[in-house]
Amino acid sequence: MNNSYNERSMKIIDLKKTILEDNDVDADRLREELKKKNVFYMNVMSSPGSGKTTTIVGTIERLRKHFNIGVMEADIDSDVDALTVAKAGVSAVQLHTGGMCHLDADMSRQGMAALEAEADNTLDFIILENVGNLVCPAEFDTGACLNVAILSVPEGDDKPLKYPLMFEKCQVVIINKIDSMPAFDFDMDRVKDNIAMRNPEAVVFPISARTGEGMDAWCEWLKDNAAQYLGENQNG
Numbered sequence: 001m002n003n004s005y006n007e008r009s010m011k012i013i014d015l016k017k018t019i020l021e022d023n024d025v026d027a028d029r030l031r032e033e034l035k036k037k038n039v040f041y042m043n044v045m046s047s048p049g050s051g052k053t054t055t056i057v058g059t060i061e062r063l064r065k066h067f068n069i070g071v072m073e074a075d076i077d078s079d080v081d082a083l084t085v086a087k088a089g090v091s092a093v094q095l096h097t098g099g100m101c102h103l104d105a106d107m108s109r110q111g112m113a114a115l116e117a118e119a120d121n122t123l124d125f126i127i128l129e130n131v132g133n134l135v136c137p138a139e140f141d142t143g144a145c146l147n148v149a150i151l152s153v154p155e156g157d158d159k160p161l162k163y164p165l166m167f168e169k170c171q172v173v174i175i176n177k178i179d180s181m182p183a184f185d186f187d188m189d190r191v192k193d194n195i196a197m198r199n200p201e202a203v204v205f206p207i208s209a210r211t212g213e214g215m216d217a218w219c220e221w222l223k224d225n226a227a228q229y230l231g232e233n234q235n236g
Contacts, residue, residue: 039125042128
């Protein structure tokens, strides 16, 4: 029996690693492009049903007098979220991912081109509502300068342990639906400890997007950080 095939060394290509590395390079390039344009880009990630859209609308309502905001809504299908966001008085585009569970840097760039074509004014603050998923979106750098994870109370306080990459990648974690805490076995101190275990630098904001509790603190922090970013680029 000829064992030459079994004995022959084979070149194994890790396609996923190559794709991620190529995307990382493109994401860094996009960040540089946005710096030159003086645009703040925020990527919001979470599982489906965590309250991303409601949180984004509440954020827009508090910040639209300070920034020219545009929103990209990424989803596998439908335009429900884009229509909801547009009612808040900002430019919005719906991005259909064709079955993909995330956006990457090149998709972000394409979405921004479509968003800028729709906008009445020059945008300086772009929000991406990424596809609802706690795994894939965390793996792909979108070129954002701020990554935000939203975790809702009904999902449980153990999610940072089960989905570590999401919480490692995000600079901000929003704990949403705190008004529902009496109905769930959810420990705020425990979830903060779990987040700190994955990412000690993450800033945590407990909120209820429905009632508005905690939204002012989150939006004030975001306003200050976005303004600092834009001011540094403008002056530098």
